Amino acid sequence: MRKIENDAIVSADKRKKCKAMTKPKAPQPISSSVTDDPRWARIVARDKSADGQFWFSVATTGIYCRPSCPSRTANPKNVQIHDTLEDARATGFRPCQRCKPEGLTVEAENAVLIARACRIIEESEEEASLEALAAAVGRSPSYFHRLFRATTGLTPKDYAAAHRAKKVREELAAGSTVTQAIYGAGFNSSGRFYEKSTDMLGMTPTRYRDGGVHEEIRFAVGQTSLGAILVASSDKGVAAILLGDDPEALVRDLQDRFPKARLIGADPDYEARIAKVVGFVEAPGTGLDLPLDVRGTAFQQRVWQALRDIPTGETRSYAAVARAIGSPKSVRAVAGACAANNLAVAIPCHRVIRNDGALSGYAWGVERKRVLLDREMR
Secondary structure (H helix, E strand, O other), X not given: OHHHHHHHHHHHHHHHHHHHHHOOOOOOOOOHHHHOOHXXXXXXXXXXXXXXXXXXXXXXXXXXXXXXXXXXXXXXXXXXXXXXXXXXXXOOOEEOOOOOOOOOOHHHHHHHHHHHHHHHHHHOOOOOOHHHHHHHOOOOHHHXXXXXHHHHOOOHHHHHHHHHHHHHHHHHHOOOOHHHHHHHOOOOOHHHHHHHHHHHHOOOHHHHHOOOOOOEEEEEXXXXXXXXXXXXXXXXXXXXXXXXXXXXXXHHHXXXXXXXXXXXXXXXXXXXXXXXXXXXXXXXXXXXXXXXXXXXXXXXXXXXXXXXXXXXXXXXXXXXXXXHOOOOOOHHHHHXXXXXXXXXXXXXXXXXXXXXXXXXXXXXXXXXXXXXXHHHOO
């Protein structure tokens, strides 16, 4: 009888143990040493900008990684963050095969690749095709085109055109003949060059070589509710629209912008043009349809075209403009292009604001920017 009782007690104990084993365990507290570290959030976000700043290792897999590693997020209690690559190596773990923490970041590799493509473009006697450039750097044409534009803000074709334009300007400035400059810049025919020469130089090649000495700029000064306004035109179209408080200061500004041109003022026939611009400033809804002489780099011209595409009454952030031209990382360059704009209101840089909605800077004064936007939004 006693044996039976003992067996019953043993069986009861076994049942209790089995029940205890099947009971869910209470969650274990996560160590605060990693999750309280602000770098952990960057690991979870796979922040590429953190690459090279620190590394992390995972005890359960025996590997170390860069912060942007695309692998599944590790349990933080198995993670250790390292300030240097040497510290990560000292764990004795092996480098991750996905993020390759020992090598360059993807961005750095792409930068090297695009730099190589730029050198090929600059050193080629004739314009290299997209297919040839992509093959030279080991990428497909479509991928290379997207990568080149995202990195430089220009397509390979635009970059090549800008480089040729730069070489033409350098050749002409050095005293070369127009023919020498044409072929020295990689144009294989004078016809192709003259098709683009005015857009490239803002004037004829001969006039550019002479420093613009013979270029004529007609101008007139008027008055608006925003202060004085100066409108100036070349043979091609309106080359400058300047706003300010002092008419004489605007004329001096024009002289600084076109130092070797011959300025012609007080032309009665030109008054109608400035009247049209004044009317647009006072009532933006009337529109402004004038031929423009837009002078700038290929990148600046892409930015300025994006500004002209912003509908009246709307605004865009600098970041949105950068995305619109296919160069999301070029926010500062976009701001620089806005600041370099010679054509107030015609190229509406006043429609570009900061991400937080603040008006930020404006070459002709923030208050004028505010008034222009208020009028357009009515």
